[in-house]
Amino acid sequence: MTDVIDGNAVAASIRDDLTDSVATLKDAGVTPKLATVLMNDKQASETYISMKQRDCEELGIGAEDVRIDPDAPAEELFDTVADLNAREDVHGILVQDPTPDHVSDERVLSAVDPAKDVDGFHPENVGKLVGGNARFKPCTPHGVQKLLEHEGVDPEGKDVVVVGRSNIVGKPLANLLMQKADGGNATVTLCHSRTDDLAAHTRRADIVISAVGVVDLVDGSMLSEDTVVIDVGINRVDADNDKGYRLTGDVDFESAKEKASAITPVPGGVGPMTRAMLLYNTVKAAGEQAGVDVDLP
Ligand code: NAD
Helix, strand or coil: CCEECCHHHHHHHHHHHHHHHHHHHHHCCCCCEEEEEECCCCHHHHHHHHHHHHHHHHHCCEEEEEECCCCCCHHHHHHHHHHHHHCCCCCEEEECCCCCCCCCHHHHHHHCCHHHECCCCCHHHHHHHHCCCCCCCCHHHHHHHHHHHHCCCCCCCCEEEEECCCCCCHHHHHHHHHCCCCCCCCEEEEECCCCCCHHHHHHCCCEEEECCCCCCCECHHHCCCCEEEEECCCEEEECCCCCCEEEECCECHHHHHHHEEEECCCCCCHHHHHHHHHHHHHHHHHHHHHCCCCCCC
């Protein structure tokens, strides 16, 4: 019997635990606060920002929604980030991707104070993660690690295939899973667009994690019996509903479910975990900056 992993339920339990962590901070006179900075007018980014703001409010975390005109000079963004870096009441800063072409992505990543970099993308934080001493684990990879933990799947000694080598998901996830640490110790293979014969890799894996953005990239014929399948992909496909589309992952759910011992759905798998781990990093940042010991789930 295949277990369909309920990401909403796991995320809810993490949010519940974080409520206690927020209470500890408030008892010490600290209200954790996240500032989101949006410098584009894309509907998808707008939606992500409003979800992040709402998630914070639900937990009693302060949320500041900073908007910058996409046509404004790049310096306006960097000045804003510098101001947020300097503010004691702001513990986490997230610059929503993408920023306009005239703003250097690399400079954005380095602009946020590493102590407030709740995305975990600052080069200093990337280095700490690779070195096995992560300050902030990036939210999606961390969410995948937590899902495996809650599912009782220990990656130690397992063959894990991660498909996708982006800086925000594939690379940090592969790194986390190979670390000599709890939730790590896996033998990790990182596959990508230039991989010859993806199926040869996925077929010998105990755990397959796809983070690509291609519908039906992985199907049941590419899996062995009892594989754990984590689908990070979020793809829009046309649908006959009000929105005109529905969301689907990288994995052909029905055929993969025939082979998998456990599998995440899309939506309702990794997505809610990403959101929960942003709250986790914001609470962690607040505790560290205020010098308050907080238990984290
Ligand atoms: P990206 O476009 O930056 O990277 C995609 C990666 O897939 C690249 O490394 C590329 O080498 C690889 N790739 C492309 N085609 C391939 C193929 N045919 N075979 C094997 N590998 C291939 O994407 P990203 O930002 O890492 O996001 C990946 C997917 O995950 C997207 O669908 C995105 O929407 C989704 N995503 C979901 C969450 C979540 O919370 N669930 C968070 C972030 C991203």
